[in-house]
Amino acid sequence: MIELVNVKKSFVDFKLKNILIAPKQRTILSNISIKIENNKAYILQGKNGSGKTTLLKLIAGLLKPDDGTIETDKDYISSYVSTSERSFFWRLTVLENLIFFNNLNKNENVQKEIIYEHLNKYGLSKYSNIEFMKLSSGQKRKVSIIRALLKDPDLYLFDEVSNSLDKESKEDLMQFVNEALIINQKKTIIWATHDSQEEKIINGEIIKIKKGFIQQ
Amino acid sequence: MKLDIKRETNELFAFLKKDMLISISYKANILNFIIFSIFIISFISFFSSGIETLIPFETSNQKISIFGFFLSGAIIVETSLRLVSSMTATVRFYQMSGIVEEIFSEKDRNVRRIIYSSTYSSLIALSRVIFYLLLAIFIEKELFSSLDLYSLLASCLFIVVTYFGLTGIGLIACSYTILFKQGNLVITMFLIVSLFFSNSFFLVDQLPPQIQFVRYLSPISYLLDYFRDIDKFVSIPANFNEIFFQILFMNMIYFIFGVISVKKAINIAKVRGNLIFY
Numbered sequence: 001m002i003e004l005v006n007v008k009k010s011f012v013d014f015k016l017k018n019i020l021i022a023p024k025q026r027t028i029l030s031n032i033s034i035k036i037e038n039n040k041a042y043i044l045q046g047k048n049g050s051g052k053t054t055l056l057k058l059i060a061g062l063l064k065p066d067d068g069t070i071e072t073d074k075d076y077i078s079s080y081v082s083t084s085e086r087s088f089f090w091r092l093t094v095l096e097n098l099i100f101f102n103n104l105n106k107n108e109n110v111q112k113e114i115i116y117e118h119l120n121k122y123g124l125s126k127y128s129n130i131e132f133m134k135l136s137s138g139q140k141r142k143v144s145i146i147r148a149l150l151k152d153p154d155l156y157l158f159d160e161v162s163n164s165l166d167k168e169s170k171e172d173l174m175q176f177v178n179e180a181l182i183i184n185q186k187k188t189i190i191w192a193t194h195d196s197q198e199e200k201i202i203n204g205e206i207i208k209i210k211k212g213f214i215q216q
Numbered sequence: 217m218k219l220d221i222k223r224e225t226n227e228l229f230a231f232l233k234k235d236m237l238i239s240i241s242y243k244a245n246i247l248n249f250i251i252f253s254i255f256i257i258s259f260i261s262f263f264s265s266g267i268e269t270l271i272p273f274e275t276s277n278q279k280i281s282i283f284g285f286f287l288s289g290a291i292i293v294e295t296s297l298r299l300v301s302s303m304t305a306t307v308r309f310y311q312m313s314g315i316v317e318e319i320f321s322e323k324d325r326n327v328r329r330i331i332y333s334s335t336y337s338s339l340i341a342l343s344r345v346i347f348y349l350l351l352a353i354f355i356e357k358e359l360f361s362s363l364d365l366y367s368l369l370a371s372c373l374f375i376v377v378t379y380f381g382l383t384g385i386g387l388i389a390c391s392y393t394i395l396f397k398q399g400n401l402v403i404t405m406f407l408i409v410s411l412f413f414s415n416s417f418f419l420v421d422q423l424p425p426q427i428q429f430v431r432y433l434s435p436i437s438y439l440l441d442y443f444r445d446i447d448k449f450v451s452i453p454a455n456f457n458e459i460f461f462q463i464l465f466m467n468m469i470y471f472i473f474g475v476i477s478v479k480k481a482i483n484i485a486k487v488r489g490n491l492i493f494y
Contacts, residue, residue, distance in 0.1 A: 009489075011489045012488070061486075063489055063491075064483065082314060082317065084314035086315075087314030087318060089315070091241040092234065092237055096237055100230050100233070100234045103226050103229075
């Protein structure tokens with residue numbers, strides 16, 4: 001379980017001019033208090049700039065709150081899947097990338113066959129020996145999802161992952177998350193999106209965020 | 217803190233394999249290596265040509281030819297700089313791509329992963345050292361004819377200990393990169409100290425006495441002093457323990473300070489929100 005109590009996050013603009021006069025502070029999250037229970041799915045819904053990514057990064061431990069506490073179970077592993085295409089080594093092939101990140105994730109049991117299985121599922125098996133930089137945006141997104149699946153974490157943090165996928169792939173991905181991860185494996189998932197249509201496919205509790213405030 | 221040897225080995229080899237594959241994908245790397253090596257050898261040979269006798273540097277208690285003096289300076293400075301700068305370059309690359317999200321996803325492993333990331337560069341630098349040493353043996357056969365194996369092994373200890381010190385300096389430089397992104401002051405200072413205050417190319421004894429103390433802060437000056445005295449390779453010096461523990465102490469301080477500073481820097485960057493900037 002993860003519990004956020006009165007979490008606040010703001011960013012300071014560290015330009016010299018601002019430091020000398022008055023540091024500009026942008027408040028991103030204000031007094032966020034939520035409980036994320038194990039084996040449950042959540043849809044974090046909010047417009048662009050509402051603080052979804054910041055909240056997910058705080059939960060993933062990539063950011064630290066200015067105030068408030070984030071309590072987690074001991075030794076829990078989270079996987080933050082973002083919209084970024086750059087979180088891979090572009091000169092390595094898809095397979096080499098997945099093997100490398102898999103080695104970091106302590107998941108020694110994952111063999112090449114399992115990686116191929118995932119690649120097959122997403123129609124990427126023929127691209128396994130292609131350099132990552134040569135993939136399309138959608139294909140890159142799929143590889144980052146496969147990386148998260150191979151990690152097999154306790155908590156999945158999907159940050160608008162369906163953005164640049166075509167309609168079919170988008171639906172496939174959401175169906176997969178819903179059936180395989182939420183219903184069958186009962187994984188803890190936070191699915192951030194600005195698209196209210198996605199709530200219809202992903203089977204989870206809705207958390208609405210607006211201008212840094214939770215509106216449950 | 218538990219140390220899972222299998223996991224550490226897995227990760228280390230994963231980084232090594234990844235770096236090797238990336239390195240091979242840049243075909244110009246091999247060409248660069250050959251051109252740079254030829255340049256260094258030609259430069260040093262030209263610089264020291266015509267001087268065949270040993271020149272005793274009485275003030276430094278060193279006995280080495282001009283060729284050996286510059287070659288050892290070039291080897292140590294180049295290797296050290298490569299190690300320190302490769303660490304910062306890697307961290308910067310991780311930050312500029314989203315890879316940092318994966319690499320730094322487990323807070324207990326951040327420092328190890330930075331060190332593992334630089335292992336390939338260190339091995340490449342070490343291969344250069346071996347290459348230069350073979351060259352030195354070939355050129356100065358007489359000097360190397362009476363080498364003692366135990367003395368050689370003892371001198372290897374110095375290299376290992378200095379590696380930790382340099383890694384520490386690399387980690388301090390990484391902290392700077394994590395917090396301030398560009399214009400790494402630590403690297404600049406390290407470069408200045410290595411070139412001018414470490415006996416690498418200029419004798420520190422010739423500098424004003426007020427600033428000579430800087431040499432004692434440089435891990436590579438100890439290494440150079442040791443390696444330039446050829447007698448130390450013929451028999452282990454009587455004061456070996458004293459010198460070794462002095463070097464061990466200083467390098468461990470750099471290493472511990474490096475580990476602490478990089479951990480602090482990552483924490484500060486997480487608060488500021490600039491750990492990732494792609």
